[in-house]
Amino acid sequence: MSLDLTSTSKQVASMATNISARENDRIKRIEVAKVVARGFDTKLYDSIRKNLSELGRSTIVINVAPYKTFSIPKLPNNLIVAAVDGSHIDVNRHLAAQCFLINIGSCLIKYGDDAYATLDSMPKLYASEENMVIKGRDNRLQRIQGSVLGIKRHIEELKALAALIRDLPKDTPSSMFLDGTLFPVGMSIFPQFVRNRFFDEIDGTMNAICQESQNRQMSILAYISYPGHSEIIDALRLTICDEVSGSGICYGCIEGTKDRDLFLELLETGQRSAVFVRNANLSQSSISSDIAFFYLHTGNEIARIEMPSWTANRSDIIDLAHASCFYQSKKGSGYPTVLMEAHEQAIITASDRDSFVKLVELALNSNGIITRTSQKNISKRVRHI
Secondary structure, eight states: OOOOHHHHHHHHHHHHHHHHHHHHHHHHHHHHHHHHHHTOOHHHHHHHHHHHHHTTOOOEEOSSOTTOOBOOOOOOSSEEEEEEEEEEEOOOTTSSSOOEEEEEEEEEEEESTTOEEEEEEEEEEEOSHHHHEEEOTTSOEEEOOTHHHHHHHHHHHHHHHHHHHHTSOTTSOEEEEEESOSSOOOGGGSOHHHHHHHHHHHHHHHHHHHHHHTTSOEEEEEEESSOOOOHHHHHHHHHHOHHHHTSSOOOOSSTTOOHHHHHHHHOOTTOBOOOEEEOSOSSSOOTTTOEEEEEEEOSSSEEEEEEEGGGTTOHHHHHHHHHHHHHHHHHTTTSOHHHHHHHHHHOOOHHHHHHHHHHHHHHHHHTTOOOOOOHHHHHHHSOOO
């Protein structure tokens, strides 16, 4: 039986009514956030932040007030933009062969003199035991599938970006795009030996990228469309909310507001916010987890742009990222063209997935292996009624 749309529509209508009832309260909170941002005291905030750091709480470094805006700079006449994106086929326990596949798509566009574009797709199959598990020193094993595979794919995207950088001409300014966050999120749920393995890989890759970018005018950036973050809102709350500072009760001043709501009020089309820094480890800086970020009004939405922390004080690199993101979004009718093209190379369609299964079964059969599967899988392939 298919979805009961009559019953579902009633629940959706009820949800919409509830959201509408809360909309006025949301608008009021955004107005309060805007007032707080315009009166933001960086010295007061820094004092609060240091006190919280001593208690082991991580906070955002804000050296320039959130209400400050920066106009769009000019793009270089000659510019390279490149992007990578990935998709994967997860382990399927119903297949006779246990394996997974990661497909990395890339796009490189040269603007200006001798303009050109290149597109590429790089599938990689993981089928051996050593490639499909992470092994700890105490012989514990973690199979690479599900959410673990999602992190693995993200790291492979970073590695592909590093490989692209090595082949670029050093005398041409370039902007290198990733889709989504710069570093993988959600690793805290994994065992420590898994996190260590992933952090080591990220650290090595980011060190290589850092070395390659030293003698280049190059921005490394992750583009987040319609971001759900509230880090700047949380920073504002520290200066006005008794509950957050630990001295009283919160009356819901701006809680629940998103950063994008605030910057939609503060920024004009093409403008960006100040650059903020997030240090994930209070005791020391880490190239594998620290990020600089700013918010950009693309004309269609507020986007969050994340960059490696080493670029935070490089105004030329920040300007390049700012201009590249805006004009790429403009060319792509709201989303960067270079990322759209990389995604097209990376995407694995439903038809591709079916073909992959058939390829696996055909290869096994040609080697004399009988491909058995579960009755559940067979029942999904054959309609009985």
